[in-house]
């Protein structure tokens with residue numbers, strides 16, 4: 001006998017990343033769609049994991065995360081943002097950034113609570129809110145220059161508003177919030193006593209000359225915040241799915257840990273042992289912004305004769321391009337053409353909106369080997385002709 005359930009996410013299908021990746025495979029396209037590096041990660045880090053396994057660190061560890069890793073992260077935060085955090089109360093290690101985001105929302109959002117997200121937005125925020133019975137209020141970031149309309153955020157706040165979600169550096173735009181923008185976020189969050197969920201998974205992927213202003217550097221704001229990080233993004237190992245969540249608010253962290261203990265309990269031990277040593281070295285996380293900047297510059301140079309117009313970008317893995325000079329097609333149709341006719345995959349920026357929104361924008365991931373970027377550009381050479 002079959003069992004019938006009513007879907008909790010009736011409108012959700014496969015994510016755009018799955019859809020584009022399978023289309024890319026089908027057409028043997030070079031995949032500049034999904035955000036992961038195709039170049040090797042640190043062999044030292046791989047060896048540290050290997051060593052941890054050989055030494056027998058293969059059983060459950062502390063539910064909040066290996067104490068030595070949390071301690072190392074506390075030191076790193078103090079070094080970067082000049083604020084004291086405590087491993088016992090303020091940090092929980094998670095299996096990736098997405099899990100930290102999902103668990104924060106699950107722990108904080110009750111039915112009928114409202115959550116404000118800024119669009120274009122990473123795709124995991126809204127479904128998590130909906131699964132908790134909350135509703136999503138969407139405020140658009142200006143698609144011509146990626147500026148934020150703080151007045152529109154304030155207008156969308158009601159007595160039911162519980163949370164604001166920000167993503168800095170931002171996916172898909174590559175926007176890095178200025179100090180003044182974070183000042184505004186702080187003013188709004190504190191004056192309306194909201195919870196701030198700050199998705200800072202691209203914390204270190206910031207181009208030279210730019211500065212990442214973390215919520216962790218602001219003690220008052222950190223009291224109202226849960227800040228999510230991804231070691232996978234920082235250390236070129238997205239498939240390892242390891243991250244952590246930081247908050248100065250012990251009540252929020254206690255509620256987070258209650259949900260976490262029944263869902264995951266503890267996170268991959270040998271990876272945590274390895275990272276407890278590796279995160280102590282500043283060089284790998286300090287140099288990644290410069291490496292990615294070179295790749296972004298290379299992509300821009302290689303595509304400069306295609307008619308695609310690059311949008312402002314200060315960090316992250318992604319460069320958005322306007323194709324308005326080339327085509328009136330919808331973003332999905334344009335991306336489909338790129339895959340099927342030119343053999344290069346991109347992501348339509350429309351996929352980052354809850355309501356149909358067409359701005360003539362696509363997103364390429366530039367965290368790729370030079371040879372991959374060159375091969376993709378070679379295929380796109382005829383685009384403007």
Ligand SMILES: Cc1ncc(COP(=O)(O)O)c(C=O)c1O
Nearest residue numbers: 096097098122171201230232243
């Ligand atoms: C904005 C944003 N947040 C979170 C994540 C997920 O991070 P993780 O792979 O550590 O779950 C991603 C991954 O692409 C992302 O782009």
